[in-house]
Amino acid sequence: MNTATIPNSPLPNSLRTQPDERGHFGQFGGRYVAETLMPLILDLEREYKAAKADPAFKEEFDDLMKHFVGRPSPLYYAPRMTEHFRAQAAAQGKPDNGAQIWFKREELNHTGAHKINNCIGQILLAIRMGKTKIIAETGAGQHGVATATVCARFGLPCTIFMGATDVARQQPNVFRMKLLGAEVIPVTSGAATLKDAMNEALRHWVAHVHDTFYIIGTAAGPHPYPELVRDFQSVIGTEARAQLLERTGRLPDLLIAAVGGGSNAIGLFHPFLDDTDVQMLGVEAGGHGLDREHAASLTGGKPGILHGNKTYLLQDEDGQITEAHSISAGLDYPGIGPEHSWLHDIGRAKYLPITDDQAMEAFTLCCQLEGIIPALESAHALAALPEVAPKMGKDQIIIVNVSGRGDKDIFTVAEKLGVKL
Amino acid sequence: MTNRLSAAFSKGRPALVTFITGGDPTPDATPAILDALVAGGADVIELGMPFTDPMADGPAIQAANLRSLAAGTRTADIFRIAKDFRARHPETPLVLMGYANPMVARGSEWFAAQCADAGVDGIICVDIPSEEDPEIGPALRAHGISFIRLATPTTDTARLPAVVEGSSGFLYYVSVAGVTGKQQAAVDTIKEAVARIRSGTDLPIAVGFGVRTPEQAAAFAAHAEGVVVGSALVDLVAQHGADAAEPVRELTAALADAVHNAKALA
Numbered sequence: 303m304n305t306a307t308i309p310n311s312p313l314p315n316s317l318r319t320q321p322d323e324r325g326h327f328g329q330f331g332g333r334y335v336a337e338t339l340m341p342l343i344l345d346l347e348r349e350y351k352a353a354k355a356d357p358a359f360k361e362e363f364d365d366l367m368k369h370f371v372g373r374p375s376p377l378y379y380a381p382r383m384t385e386h387f388r389a390q391a392a393a394q395g396k397p398d399n400g401a402q403i404w405f406k407r408e409e410l411n412h413t414g415a416h417k418i419n420n421c422i423g424q425i426l427l428a429i430r431m432g433k434t435k436i437i438a439e440t441g442a443g444q445h446g447v448a449t450a451t452v453c454a455r456f457g458l459p460c461t462i463f464m465g466a467t468d469v470a471r472q473q474p475n476v477f478r479m480k481l482l483g484a485e486v487i488p489v490t491s492g493a494a495t496l497k498d499a500m501n502e503a504l505r506h507w508v509a510h511v512h513d514t515f516y517i518i519g520t521a522a523g524p525h526p527y528p529e530l531v532r533d534f535q536s537v538i539g540t541e542a543r544a545q546l547l548e549r550t551g552r553l554p555d556l557l558i559a560a561v562g563g564g565s566n567a568i569g570l571f572h573p574f575l576d577d578t579d580v581q582m583l584g585v586e587a588g589g590h591g592l593d594r595e596h597a598a599s600l601t602g603g604k605p606g607i608l609h610g611n612k613t614y615l616l617q618d619e620d621g622q623i624t625e626a627h628s629i630s631a632g633l634d635y636p637g638i639g640p641e642h643s644w645l646h647d648i649g650r651a652k653y654l655p656i657t658d659d660q661a662m663e664a665f666t667l668c669c670q671l672e673g674i675i676p677a678l679e680s681a682h683a684l685a686a687l688p689e690v691a692p693k694m695g696k697d698q699i700i701i702v703n704v705s706g707r708g709d710k711d712i713f714t715v716a717e718k719l720g721v722k723l
Numbered sequence: 724m725t726n727r728l729s730a731a732f733s734k735g736r737p738a739l740v741t742f743i744t745g746g747d748p749t750p751d752a753t754p755a756i757l758d759a760l761v762a763g764g765a766d767v768i769e770l771g772m773p774f775t776d777p778m779a780d781g782p783a784i785q786a787a788n789l790r791s792l793a794a795g796t797r798t799a800d801i802f803r804i805a806k807d808f809r810a811r812h813p814e815t816p817l818v819l820m821g822y823a824n825p826m827v828a829r830g831s832e833w834f835a836a837q838c839a840d841a842g843v844d845g846i847i848c849v850d851i852p853s854e855e856d857p858e859i860g861p862a863l864r865a866h867g868i869s870f871i872r873l874a875t876p877t878t879d880t881a882r883l884p885a886v887v888e889g890s891s892g893f894l895y896y897v898s899v900a901g902v903t904g905k906q907q908a909a910v911d912t913i914k915e916a917v918a919r920i921r922s923g924t925d926l927p928i929a930v931g932f933g934v935r936t937p938e939q940a941a942a943f944a945a946h947a948e949g950v951v952v953g954s955a956l957v958d959l960v961a962q963h964g965a966d967a968a969e970p971v972r973e974l975t976a977a978l979a980d981a982v983h984n985a986k987a988l989a
Contacts, residue, residue, distance in 0.1 A: 324854065334823055334850045334858075336779045338875040338900050341882060491785060492775070501778040508779065509901035511877060607823040607850065607858075608776060620798045621828030623775045 317575040317650060320641060325525020328647060330640035333524040335610045338508045347526045349431050354533075359426060366422050367537060370455065373419075375538075376407045377545035377701070382671040387691035394692060401555065401694035403687065405674070405704045406542045408566065415677065415706030416538060416566045417448035421517055423534030425452040428515035435514045437461045439503040441468055441496035441562070442632035442679065443475025444706055445519030450484035452517075460484040463503040465495040468631045475710050493625045496562075496635045500609055520563025521639035524610030528640050535569025542701055543573050550699065556581045556690060559703035560682040561653065562597070562633035564642045566705035571651060572641075581652070583690065584642060585682045587628035588655030595627035598655040599638045600646050613640040629658035629714065630678035632706075660685040662718055665708065677706030678714065727816040728844050728869055728892040731766040732927035737944035738766035739982040740929050741975060742820065742953030743960060744787035745770045745804055746796025752965045753804050754811075759968040760956075761815050763975025764983070767893075767929075767949070768808075769847065772801050772821030779822075779849045781904035783954040786961060798825055802841045809842030818871060818892070820847040823858065831862035838868045845869030845892040853885045860889050874920055876900050876912075883923035893927040893949060896920060898934075904954025907933035914946045937981035944985035952978055 320327045325347075333343055353359040367373040380403045388400030408416040428436060436458050440446030446462040453460035462479055466488040469476055479486050492498035507516045521531040539557075546554055557574060559567035561584040574580045589596030596602060599614040606615040608623060616624045616636035626636040645651040656664075661678060664685035668676050676684060683702050691700060708715070716723050731738050741760045745753055753770075760768055773791035777784060801819070808817055819838065826834050826848060838846065846868055851858055853872065863870045869892030877900055878886055887894065896917060898908035917928055930943045931951025940950045959974060960967040 332858075333852065333854050335852060336849055336875075337852050337873045337886065338877050338897065340852045340854065341877045341879060491789075497776065501776050504778045505781075505902045509899075509905070511900055607827060609778070610850070612858075615824070617824065617828070619828065621774075621824040621826070622792065623824070 318572060320644065321525060321529055325529070327641045327644035329605070330612050330643040331525055331528055332612050333610065334607045334612065335524045336508055338511060342511050343524050345431065346427070349427060350526050350530050353427060353430060362426060363423055367419070371412045371418050371422065372410065373537065374541045374545070375410050377542055377549070378405045378407050380405050380672050383668070383687070386667070386671055387687060388696065390688070391692035396692065398696060399692055399694060400696055401691045401698040401700045402696070403691060404546070404699060404701045406538060406570065406701055408538060408703060408705045409674070409676065409680065409707035413448045413451050414709065415444040415448065416535060416569060417445045417519060418451065419537055419569070420519070420531050420534045420565060421448040421452040423530065424517040425456055425458070428458070428517070429456065431515065433513060433515035435459050435510065436517055437463065437503055437506055437514055438517045438519060439463045439496065439499040440519060441499070441634055442630065443468065443472040443479065443710060444632060446484070446486070447475050447478045447482070449517050450479040450482035453484065454482045461506070462486045463489055463499040463506070465493070465499045466490045467494040468496065471714055472631055472710060473713070495631070497623065497626070504609070520565040521568045521641060522563045522609065522611055522613065522637060528611065531565050532568045532572055532641060535565050536572045538566065538569040538703065539571060539573035542570060546699070546701065552699070553577055553580055554701045555579070555694065555698040556583060556700045558583045558585065558683045558686050558700060560585045560633060560679045560705060561638060561642060562587065562635050562679065563637070564639035566703050568639060568641055570701070570703045575650065582650065583686055584651055584653040585686050586653055586655045587630060587633035587682060588657040589627040591657055592655055595625070596655065597626035597628040597633050597635060599636060600642065600653045601655045603636070605643065608637055611640045613637050613643045614646070629661060629718065630682065632677070632679040633682065654686055654689065656682045656685040662715070665715060674704065675708040676704050677708045678711045680704045680706055681708070727814065728767065731816050732893060732948050734766070736983050737947065737985050738929065738949035739764065739979045740767040740769060740931070740949050740951040741765040741956055742769040742771060742951060743956055744773055744784060744791050745801045746773055746791035746794055747787040747957070747960055748790050748964045749794040750796050750800040750804065752967070754807060755968040756960065756971055757808050758811065759972035760975050761812055763972040764979030765975055767816045767818060769818045769820045769951070769953070770801065770805060772798070772819055772825055774822040774825055777822065779902055781902040781954065783904045783957050783961065787957045802837050805841040805843050816844040817842065818845040818847060819843055821849070823848055823850045826859060831859040834859070835862035835866040835868055839866040843868060845871045847871045847873070847895060853888060856889055864889065871895055873897050876916060880919060880923065883920065887924045887926065890926070893929050894920065894924055895951065896928050896930045896947070897932050898930050899932050901932065903932055905933060907939060910942045913943055917946050937977045940978050941981035941985045944982040950982050
């Protein structure tokens with residue numbers, strides 16, 4: 303394992319060379335957009351290729367990552383969480399079980415989540431393309447805050463589309479965006495959550511293509527967005543891989559990350575895709591349970607076309623999109639990034655739904671055992687631990703992506719716990 | 724089947740293309756509204772297939788989509804409405820317009836076969852650009868259904884051949900970069916854009932987006948083979964509900980009169 307220290311040269315039969323030149327990951331992905339947007343999407347693809355080949359682009363990106371975002375983010379061994387699941391294993395008659403649990407601390411990034419990695423990359427692209435206005439959609443508000451942050455940093459006007467339901471349940475982030483100079487537009491159509499915010503952002507974009515860049519917040523949407531968002535987020539997995547090798551001399555056995563659109567998960571997974579001994583687990587939002595309202599598009603949906611890509615979607619037999627539900631606003635979306643759909647279908651990554659209640663338990667556990675308040679999104683990833691950690695040996699290693707901090711969620715959590723603030 | 728479409732654009736004067744959303748306000752109300760469009764003089768009918776996420780539409784057609792779905796409209800209702808329309812109106816071309824997901828949910832082959840069975844002449848799909856033609860194009864062509872593509876102000880001359888490739892019936896020129904029913908393009912830009920697009924295709928060109936009044940329709944018709952009116956008619960349905968047929972017929976008649984005589988005025 304130690305021979306392959308740098309994941310930068312994919313093998314000929316690598317899983318890391320997707321998408322194809324038409325933007326497809328197997329049958330998924332693609333460019334399902336209105337003709338008005340198509341020429342811009344093609345421009346973006348050309349510009350992204352040029353940027354990737356330009357050492358100055360990478361240099362500026364790396365410099366901002368280090369000095370503005372605060373990277374690398376730590377890879378932290380979580381001792382009490384590890385002990386907790388070892389005790390659980392022992393109680394189940396398996397005293398040799400209980401994997402070592404490590405956290406990739408994306409919640410320590412500037413703005414408090416992984417979202418900023420992608421925003422830095424995309425705003426540099428926007429500037430290269432000569433665009434003078436930025437728009438974005440947001441669910442939990444983390445991507446909106448990250449976008450507003452880079453817009454302030456580079457002096458570009460910023461408009462954020464956010465579902466009115468999410469505006470109500472994520473007030474602190476709405477205020478943050480406004481402090482950073484962004485205009486927040488509440489979207490009232492549909493269930494007034496992330497999907498509807500994305501519809502409205504697309505409507506705005508189509509009318510302002512000449513001067514406006516759309517910073518999509520997750521590894522979804524029309525090609526080349528899933529590819530470029532993944533590439534910008536891959537800093538997570540590239541760092542984690544090098545950090546663990548340096549600390550332990552080995553690769554992890556299992557990676558766990560929450561999946562809404564799936565950008566923090568693909569960012570962690572992608573650099574490990576060709577490490578065949580590394581297992582991957584994406585955690586979907588199971589909401590109230592798969593027989594009720596949820597947001598688990600892989601487990602409970604089927605392939606379809608929405609928001610520019612073909613991917614697994616929650617839908618009825620007629621192809622009408624059904625409303626998603628999750629306690630976590632950031633996972634409350636009826637689709638998923640196309641690369642996850644592909645990894646799911648080829649079996650390279652597994653996906654597991656976690657309910658609101660399970661996520662709440664994991665949230666509390668992480669606060670009390672590790673002194674880290676995780677975002678509700680990340681709490682979904684942590685909630686997979688009881689399912690896997692006690693079944694693994696003590697010498698095995700799990701990396702969980704703690705993608706964001708939970709300060710934004712304290713009001714939701716208080717309400718769920720019946721506490722009045 | 725394409726013959727009905729080519730005939731509609733071969734009458735020696737511009738054609739009026741009208742859009743309404745199927746199932747708005749209810750599936751039962753739609754046939755009378757379609758009949759009103761024909762009675763008013765529409766040359767081509769676009770029947771909108773409702774979708775939960777109409778991201779290329781402005782507020783009027785968004786609301787129409789939601790009204791239709793709230794009334795319980797299913798894909799089967801749209802095909803039943805289309806088939807009954809064909810029985811009542813053997814000569815008037817009927818085009819289904821909508822978004823990709825409801826069209827491919829049961830497979831493009833199923834969809835194309837249903838279109839053929841119902842006497843549908845063509846399809847306009849907002850979010851399948853020429854790059855994704857394999858998603859639905861081959862099935863439509865195999866069943867003799869026209870795949871009508873959209874060209875926009877951002878479609879440059881270099882891109883035009885790819886947009887036209889594999890399409891038939893007519894070319895829908897979206898006159899403004901934006902969503903349906905909002906702002907309106909200046910007549911000068913239409914004249915220029917249609918001339919540019921005409922150099923890349925022999926298909927008839929119908930111009931739409933933001934055309935609301937007979938005066939606007941006439942001004943656009945002077946430079947194209949057809950004019951599309953949607954949101955203004957959908958607004959009448961919103962206003963009058965199940966009693967929309969007569970107001971729809973009146974507006975259609977005024978639009979048809981303006982469009983059909985536009986060349987003479989120009």
